[in-house]
Amino acid sequence: xxxxxxxxxxxxxxxxxxxxxxxxxxxxxxxxxxxxxxxxxxxxxxxxxxxxxxxxxxxxxxxxxxxxxxxxxxxxxxxxxxxxxxxxxxxxxxxxxxxxxxxxxxxxxxxxxxxxxxxxxxxxxxxxxxxxxxxxxxxxxxx
Numbered sequence: 509x510x511x512x513x514x515x516x517x518x519x520x521x522x523x524x525x526x527x528x529x530x531x532x533x534x535x536x537x538x539x540x541x542x543x544x545x546x547x548x549x550x551x552x553x554x555x556x557x558x559x560x561x562x563x564x565x566x567x568x569x570x571x572x573x574x575x576x577x578x579x580x581x582x583x584x585x586x587x588x589x590x591x592x593x594x595x596x597x598x599x600x601x602x603x604x605x606x607x608x609x610x611x612x613x614x615x616x617x618x619x620x621x622x623x624x625x626x627x628x629x630x631x632x633x634x635x636x637x638x639x640x641x642x643x644x645x646x647x648x649x650x651x
Contacts, residue, residue, distance in 0.1 A: 510545075510546060510547070510548045511546055511547050511548060511559075511561065511567060511583060512548065512583055514546075514561075514649060516563045516564075517563070518648060518649075519531070519561065519562075519563045519645070519649075520563035522609075522644050522645045522648050522649070523563065523609060523645070525644045526609045526640055526641065526642060526643075526644050526645060527607060527640055528606075528607045528608055528609035528640050528642075529562070529606040529607050529608065530560050530561060530562045530606055530608055530609070531560070531561040531562075531608070531609045531610075531642060531645055532558060532559070532560050532561075532602070532603065532608040532609070532610050532632070532637075532639075533546065533547060533557075533558070533559045533560075533561065533610075533611075534556070534557070534558055534610060534611070534623075534624050534628055535547075535553065535556075535557045536553070536555070536556045536557070537553050537554060538553050539623055539625075540611055540623040540624065541623070542611050542621075542623060542642075542646050542650050543557070543559070543611070543623075545650045546649055546650050547559055549578050549579065549582070550578050551575055551577060551578025551579075552574075552575050552578070553575070554575070555571075555572030555574065555575050556570075556572070556595065557569065557570070557571055557572075557575070558570040558599060558602070559584075560602045560603075560608075566583065566584035566585055567582070567583065567584035567585075568584055568585045568586075568587060568602060569582055569584065569585070569586045569587065570587050570589055570595060570598045570599060570602070571586055571587070571588060571589070572588070572589060572590065572595075573588045573589065573590045574590075576588060596631070596635065599631070599632070599635055600635040600636065603632050603635050603636060603637030604635060604636035604637065605636055605637075606637050606638070607637070607638045607639075607640055608632060608637050608638065608639055608640070609639075609640055609641065609642035609645055610624045610628075610629070610632070610639050610640075610641070610642055611623035611624050611641075611642055611646065612624050612629060612639060612640075612641050612642075613641060613643070614641065618643065621641070621642075621643055621646060624639075
């Protein structure tokens with residue numbers, strides 16, 4: 509299943525099971541094969557990409573200005589950024605006050621799932637979000 513074909517009701521159930529409001533996919537230089545598989549976005553990947561997926565609205569992507577071409581046809585809103593300050597501002601608007609499922613594994617219990625660097629989790633938390641594991645979503649949508 510991909511972003512273009514996912515079932516919103518299944519996402520709603522999966523988020524509830526994870527205790528999350530939304531799924532925040534992160535990728536940088538291909539370190540997250542879950543994001544690659546689910547998003548189906550190709551291209552350079554030399555800049556950070558965040559995509560917020562909720563059951564009730566269109567997905568929102570934060571993509572670097574030099575990597576907008578691979579986002580053509582994205583089934584939601586693309587918010588471009590260039591400087592890290594713009595990235596942090598856009599990310600804060602997406603994550604503040606939300607619990608977000610991400611590809612993390614407490615205590616590295618499932619190393620194949622642990623794809624989001626600790627520094628990214630710290631950034632999300634500093635910007636007002638809370639991160640929980642997305643294992644149930646990964647199983648439902650990409651396994």
